Amino acid sequence: MTGHAVVIGEALVDLLESGAPIVYHPAIGGAPLNVAVGVARLGAPSEFAGSVGDDPWAGRILDFLAGNGVGTSGVVTVPGVATTLAVTTFRGIEPTFRFYGDPPSYGLLDAGDVDTGLIGAAGLLYCGSMCLLSPPVLAAARKAWSTPGPVRVFDPNVRPVVGVDPDVVAEFAATADLVKLSSADAAALWGESPDRAAARLLALGAGAVVVTIGAEGALVAHDAATVRVAAPSVTAVDATGAGDATMAGLSWGILTRGLPADLAGWEALTRVAVHVAGLVCESRGGAVSMPTVAALRARFPALEL
Numbered sequence: 001m002t003g004h005a006v007v008i009g010e011a012l013v014d015l016l017e018s019g020a021p022i023v024y025h026p027a028i029g030g031a032p033l034n035v036a037v038g039v040a041r042l043g044a045p046s047e048f049a050g051s052v053g054d055d056p057w058a059g060r061i062l063d064f065l066a067g068n069g070v071g072t073s074g075v076v077t078v079p080g081v082a083t084t085l086a087v088t089t090f091r092g093i094e095p096t097f098r099f100y101g102d103p104p105s106y107g108l109l110d111a112g113d114v115d116t117g118l119i120g121a122a123g124l125l126y127c128g129s130m131c132l133l134s135p136p137v138l139a140a141a142r143k144a145w146s147t148p149g150p151v152r153v154f155d156p157n158v159r160p161v162v163g164v165d166p167d168v169v170a171e172f173a174a175t176a177d178l179v180k181l182s183s184a185d186a187a188a189l190w191g192e193s194p195d196r197a198a199a200r201l202l203a204l205g206a207g208a209v210v211v212t213i214g215a216e217g218a219l220v221a222h223d224a225a226t227v228r229v230a231a232p233s234v235t236a237v238d239a240t241g242a243g244d245a246t247m248a249g250l251s252w253g254i255l256t257r258g259l260p261a262d263l264a265g266w267e268a269l270t271r272v273a274v275h276v277a278g279l280v281c282e283s284r285g286g287a288v289s290m291p292t293v294a295a296l297r298a299r300f301p302a303l304e305l
Helices: 029-040 056-069 116-120 133-143 166-173 183-190 194-205 244-259 263-280 295-298
Strands: 005-008 012-018 023-031 046-052 071-076 085-091 094-100 124-128 152-156 178-182 209-212 219-222 227-228
Touching: 005 029, 005 133, 005 263, 012 056, 023 029, 023 056, 029 046, 029 056, 029 071, 046 056, 046 133, 056 071, 116 133, 124 133, 124 244, 133 166, 152 183, 152 244, 166 194, 178 183, 178 194, 178 244, 183 194, 183 209, 194 209, 194 219, 194 295, 209 244, 209 263, 219 263, 227 263, 244 263, 263 295
Parallel strands: 005 046, 005 124, 012 085, 046 071, 124 152, 152 178, 178 209
Antiparallel strands: 012 023, 085 094, 209 219, 219 227
């Protein structure tokens, strides 16, 4: 398969809690931005489409994307808007987020900003996350999603403090080639186990489903069959961006190997993806921790890439 990835979603700044007394360290973030950076760091062409404010943090976001090889032609700068901040606290290695900024700088992309030529030429289109709760971004995502051409991947990436619309999840999942979600997403959306959530999404029309289960790895479902993929053994210090790293690994695998035709193919892609996530968990921050293929090979020499 050829072509680039187009990732539609939010870009913001994470304030990461650490230390005693507590100190907050800023890091460029946003789940879709993490995915765009992850794909590019692994070596596939990547474009980010979203809205940013016009403050110094917005400039740093754009510089960060460009510095990591991510195209920004789909980014819209909105005058007079401050960059959304995600204050991130931890229980162990698991992050909890609270978002600050009104209007949210990530929620102002609309359908008129969507470059259908960029999307139609893409090998893969990603949509998902909390930005779809913003009506303008939802309209933009729907326009992009209806553009013929790319493989379509979706990640609901539920944020309980923000909310989620299960009907929107069902809408995108019904025509997705891949839905990636976490076991926490499955519980928040439907109160279901990973197996039941995967079966629900396949029944809706998703081509394949990958449910991440933290240190237990992932459940992979395709054609009513499932398989478990074990996570690598790592020394985890921060799970921020682990799910996004999994999606980046899956997206990179689709772009470089093609869309799998069977469960064994999805299993192989997911095995690489959970190793990408495992390596990210060994460093603090999300986008800043996305690895290269060389780093993956060095850390996991037995992994088939």
